[in-house]
Amino acid sequence: MKAIINAKIITDGKILVGYNLLFVQKIITITKELPIWAEVIDAGGAYLSAGFVDIHIHGSGGADVMDATPESLEIISQTLLQTGTTSFLATTMTMSPLEIDKALLNLQHHKNSVTGAKIVGVHLEGPFINAQKHGAQNPEYIQQPNIEIIASYLEMIKMITLAPEVEGAKAFMAYLQKHYPKIVLSIGHSDATYMQSQQSFKEGITHATHLFNAMNPLHHREPGIVGAVLANNSISCDVIADLIHIHPAFFNLVYTLKQEQLLLITDAMRAGCMKCGTYTLGGQKVIVKEGEARLEDGTLAGSVLKFNEALKNFYNHSEIKLPELIAMVTKLPAQKLGLEIGELKEDYPADLVLFDEAFKVLKVFVDGELRYS
Numbered sequence: 001m002k003a004i005i006n007a008k009i010i011t012d013g014k015i016l017v018g019y020n021l022l023f024v025q026k027i028i029t030i031t032k033e034l035p036i037w038a039e040v041i042d043a044g045g046a047y048l049s050a051g052f053v054d055i056h057i058h059g060s061g062g063a064d065v066m067d068a069t070p071e072s073l074e075i076i077s078q079t080l081l082q083t084g085t086t087s088f089l090a091t092t093m094t095m096s097p098l099e100i101d102k103a104l105l106n107l108q109h110h111k112n113s114v115t116g117a118k119i120v121g122v123h124l125e126g127p128f129i130n131a132q133k134h135g136a137q138n139p140e141y142i143q144q145p146n147i148e149i150i151a152s153y154l155e156m157i158k159m160i161t162l163a164p165e166v167e168g169a170k171a172f173m174a175y176l177q178k179h180y181p182k183i184v185l186s187i188g189h190s191d192a193t194y195m196q197s198q199q200s201f202k203e204g205i206t207h208a209t210h211l212f213n214a215m216n217p218l219h220h221r222e223p224g225i226v227g228a229v230l231a232n233n234s235i236s237c238d239v240i241a242d243l244i245h246i247h248p249a250f251f252n253l254v255y256t257l258k259q260e261q262l263l264l265i266t267d268a269m270r271a272g273c274m275k276c277g278t279y280t281l282g283g284q285k286v287i288v289k290e291g292e293a294r295l296e297d298g299t300l301a302g303s304v305l306k307f308n309e310a311l312k313n314f315y316n317h318s319e320i321k322l323p324e325l326i327a328m329v330t331k332l333p334a335q336k337l338g339l340e341i342g343e344l345k346e347d348y349p350a351d352l353v354l355f356d357e358a359f360k361v362l363k364v365f366v367d368g369e370l371r372y373s
């Protein structure tokens, strides 16, 4: 048994001081007791929380999920530890059916073999999106919603970002709701109006992907997706808090309205945790400089955001309290996906992160094992 002592433990909306976290592969308890046989880890006053859960990430460390190789999955998994991430949804891109199939097949075979952060499922971003709002997704490969191309992989798919207004989307969502009700259907890369968005909430959409990005802006006479999501308490959403994708003035505004329905994501691509330079995303050239990743035409192409930096940005530009902030990257995304991770709860996996006041990640445990320090 291991015991983390001398930590400020962030759990359940509180920060506990003077307690110890006892764990093996799983969390045993949070207690003031310290069994003499425990292997003691002194946190030196650092914060301790559940490991972070990123529900939208394409790559990092020079590797991308669409590389469709076990080596790339391992690089991403290892690289993400330094950002405090212990679980993530491997996120695909709009590419040819063959490329998507290769990426999904690779995940099916190798997602459980990675030795860093865990791959807890797949987020399919496209190809069932609207060409009007393709963003950095290659419009050439956009398709009508179609179960066939993903039929063999539905058990591992946890989330699908789609445009609910396109032809075929309604039947597609109805099928998934009936047969795979746990898959989160998320509106994104969509040109839906306010009315269409509202309609989609009745047809299965429960979440919005990178709110504000790849959709029409909020307009007071046509509130669009943003207005529909902000006005509906039962729809959750996520934002990319890199200070580039949305103005930080919106952090507090969206949090005030959405509360526990707001999550953070990175949407990081291959260049995450890497130097400036030229990379690719979905087969397209991406130039990374000064913290921005853009296609040659200037379109934002995912991010190079680190998850711990997203937390720092959001914290510095909003009035959110630390326990609520940490919930946005732990308990809330886990609950949205229906996964028993993301909380410092008895019998939950001991996925733990120690970080300092500046959100610098100090140590990361996955399933009770020290994997980053």
Ligand SMILES: [Zn+2]
Binding pocket: 056, 058, 091, 125, 267, 302
């Ligand atoms: Zn993305």
